[in-house]
Amino acid sequence: MEEHLTADFEEACFLVDLSNVVRRQDLGEPGLRSLRRLALVVDAAVALARDPDVKLYLVADRSLRLGGRHEFTDPADVRLLAKWVRTGLVEEVGDADERVLELCEMTGIPVITGDRYRGAREDFPFLQGNTDDFLEPVPGPGGTVRLVPLDMEVASPAQISRKSEEDVLKKQGLLDPRRRPRSEVVLRNWRCPDRRCTAYDTRKGSLVLLPRMHRGVPTCEQHGLELVDDGPRTATAQVKLLVDGRVKARFTLEDGSTVRIGRAPGDGGIALHGLLPGDLAARVSRGHVELRVAGGAVRAKDVSSFGTRWRATAGKSGPGPWHDLPQDASRDLRAGDELELTEGVVLVRSARRFPAELAQEWQRRTPPSGEEPEAVTRMY
Structure with missing residues (x-):
């Protein structure tokens, strides 16, 4: 297997999202993680390329090796993976998704993965509707693996927002074994015992971090201290501004608020x-729509001179x-x-339930009146 791996992506025929492949429990032997699945993928790549010397470039999350060594079916896999990292046969990074997509976009080398990367659609627009650049390993006859074209489809704004938030929760250790948010943590505010730390302070700054779980305890990433419970997290709803299809800003609204x-x-x-x-701007009224947030529900009302259009979440059709x-x-x-204020200007209710942006932060940054502000809402 090792002779098919390369440390130079320029000579690779395929990029491999190794973390995804190693964790695919529908491939090969049972167990949570196994490098045997990579061996099956190598065989499938040789068959697909009709090249007995085909080369693969592997990218893995650091957590694959360091965070779950006890989950490998064969302990020797951990030692072999460590060797590959040392010799450059595996590029080990904090976030493999971003690196894999960066390489794919830059080189056009197809990616072997089962991931749809819905949380990355805003940063990598080439994913939307892509049917050319991704191959999924699927079980074949007799315990083999086949590589089949993967249709990335077009993800709706709600799917993108929901998956982006899930990815953040996963990195912070805030998803339970059933991939649901750990409500006992995410529904609370937290405070670092170090008085200089404002990373989790809901009264200062513009963003508040979600805590990172360390040995089952919410922990400050900057100081390594156990965080203090600072009361219930206020319910919020987030709205995104899209201009010509691209996200220009996000606004987080507090439960119980009414905003024009x-x-x-x-x-x-x-x-x-x-x-x-x-x-x-000339085709948008001074006050165009009014949003009221109550009990987690958002209600919209047109208050414009030009009119507003609404449409429901994009579905399969x-x-x-x-x-x-x-x-x-x-x-x-x-x-x-979606709410269309005028052609090219759309407000979308985000599917994020736990946005990092503080509620009403836009109000502190935007002057209450006037057409020429000194500072405008934070851009993303």
Whole structure:
């Protein structure tokens, strides 16, 4: 197997998301992690390329080797993996997904993986609808593996947001064995005992980190100290601003709040004038839509002079039809639903339940009135 691995991606025929392959329990022998699955993938790559000397470039999360050595079926796999890392046959990084996608986009070398990378769609737009660059290992006859083209499909904004948040929770150790958020941790605020630390402070800055679990205890990443429970986390909802299909800003709203969004909605509103080019800003009312957040639900109402359109979350058949948003009544805005203020300017309710952005941070950064702000909402 080792003769098919290379430390030079320029001579590789395939990139391999090693962490994904090693954990695929539907391939090869039983167990949580096994390098035998990589051997089966190498055989499949040789068959697909019709090249007995085919080369593969492997990328792995650091946690594959260091965080789960007890999960390998054969303890010798851990020693072999460590050797490959030392000799450069495995590129070991903190986040393999980002590196694999970076190499794929840069080189065009196909990736062997079972991951759909939904959480990476905003950073790597080439993933949307891609049917050319990814191969999935699937069980073949007699315990073999086949490589089949992987259709990445077009993920909806809600799917992207939900998967992005899940990826963050996973990295922080905040998903339980059934891949659900550990509610006893994420539904609380936390405080570092070091008074200089503001990483988890909901009263300062613009972002608040989720705690990292270390030996079952919420821990400060900067100081390594056990965090102190600082009370229940306030419920929030997040809305994204898309301009010509790209995310320009995110606004996190606190439960119980009512907020107007428009070109320059005045005190307590979200001003978009600094985020839109002049031609688009001119077609957005000063106060265009009103959002009310209550009990985790978001209701939207048109308050504009130009009108607002609404459509439901994109499903398997694509986005639903546009409907006029009424001015005399409000309607529920579910995760992924879109509000079109004018062509090219869309508000989307994010599916994130635990955004890092502090609620109402946009209010501290955006002046209450006027068309030319000195500072505008934080850009992403």
